[in-house]
Amino acid sequence: MxxxxxxxxxxxxxxxxxxxxxxxxxxxxxxxxxxxxxxxxxxxxxxxxxxxxxxxxxxxxxxxxxxxxxxxxxxxxxxxxxxxxxxxxxxxxxxxxxxxxxxxxxxxxxGRFSDAVPLPVPYLYRALGHAGGREATWFLIEAARTGPVRARVVAIAALGFVLGDGGEVERALTTLSGDPDPTVRNAARYVMSERKPRSGKR
Structure with a gap:
């Protein structure tokens, strides 16, 4: 190496x-x-x-x-x-x-990334939220919109960590809060409620 x-x-x-x-x-x-x-x-x-x-x-x-x-x-x-x-x-x-x-x-x-590296997969999504930026935010929004529900709710949770997105995340969460799937809908509403109290500190 x-x-x-x-x-x-x-x-x-x-x-x-x-x-x-x-x-x-x-x-x-x-x-x-x-x-x-x-x-x-x-x-x-x-x-x-x-x-x-x-x-x-x-x-x-x-x-x-x-x-x-x-x-x-x-x-x-x-x-x-x-x-x-x-x-x-x-x-x-x-x-x-x-x-x-x-x-x-x-x-x-x-679940976990692998047996040898047991990092929870949601941590990967969350890290993208911490990093922020256009590419990471776009990926998380797309992952929240489509795919298996278990992956969508992980992406939605990660969107709660995104900073300086110009309202893009809030718009995506608002749309997702009306999703036909109740698990997705509830996840989006929860993240929206968590983001609002922190908005003054961002």
Missing amino acids: VVGFSLWVATAGGSDLPRPYQDALDALRTSNEPSARALAAIAVAHGFRDVPLSDPADVVDALSDAMQADADPTVQAMTAYALCVLRDLRGVPRLIGAIQSTVARGVDPQ
Whole structure:
């Protein structure tokens, strides 16, 4: 596995990153097991108890390098996930592809990504909501409109995390609140009610 310069710098001895982040990025760079590399990327995204990451910029370039350099699709998916959790749009296209892959493989949209990487699939959708931007928002709206109900409600929930959408999400949720399927309809109405109290803070 060829690794970019940013990942090497982030794991070098002179890095100012807290040790748990250095260790996780080192595992992402050096582990022979794809699942271990994928889990390391997730750990960076989720953070470590009582060890704050003062600036996500300290790790996002390293994650992006790993996403581009690693040949394993699961590692690519989880580094893209990590980038989106940290609101870096470089992860969006690859994460959308990973979600589409779970659909093609018949993975339960409310289940886990895989046995080796047991991240809940809804977290992938949620990460797109955190990242925001036109591409992620469009994908979530389309996923909320069509497909199996179990996947649609996951996408609807993720729309609740989208910021700065210019009213596009609200319009989509309003339409979905009248959907013929009661599960979809109720999910849309719930997300709309949750978004409104936060609107003043956005």
